[in-house]
Ligand SMILES: Nc1ncnc2c1ncn2[C@@H]1O[C@H](COP(=O)(O)OP(=O)(O)O)[C@@H](O)[C@H]1O
């Protein structure tokens with residue numbers, strides 16, 4: 001079972017990865033949205049990093065709660081409340097379980113509830129859902145992460161800003177799916193989620 005140190009390592013790594021991919025995430029969002037996903041997420045993870053750097057945690061629930069609250073309050077745009085809901089939902093589940101699969105499944109439920117979206121609507125859920133399924137099956141791999149992200153390309157958006165484009169959203173990768181793929185990558189690299 002992953003330790004709190006591993007979770008911290010993974011999440012701090014995510015806070016570094018996002019700003020490094022800010023332009024790429026903005027570009028993905030320019031094609032089917034308003035071009036701010038990288039900027040939104042960068043603002044959020046920089047605030048998260050400040051919070052983590054000045055706090056110490058002995059319980060996962062407190063770590064996730066701080067991340068969730070920070071993302072909700074600092075990120076404008078749809079992605080802040082969505083990622084925030086994921087971490088707040090993980091914080092609730094962490095009071096009962098520290099199983100990474102159960103925690104990621106709780107994160108997925110938080111996103112679904114907040115965004116009222118289901119798989120196949122070309123959102124971050126299209127990374128979270130198949131990868132949580134893989135976790136349950138004990139089959140999460142790097143390939144599964146990139147495959148889930150790539151699969152958003154041919155989907156037609158029916159939630160979020162990209163849905164305004166209708167059929168013209170087809171052929172573009174979803175920005176929130178990309179940032180979520182980075183999150184899963186970081187969790188795998190730190191050994192929180194096992195390949
Ligand atoms: N209802 C929803 N459920 C799940 N994810 C969503 C939903 N609406 C949007 N998203 C995700 O949010 C991303 C856009 O985030 P962002 O650009 O930061 O916010 P905004 O759309 O407000 O500009 C999309 O790429 C998609 O993955």
Ligand SMILES: [Mg+2]
Pocket residue numbers: 029033034035036037077161
């Ligand atoms: Mg946007």
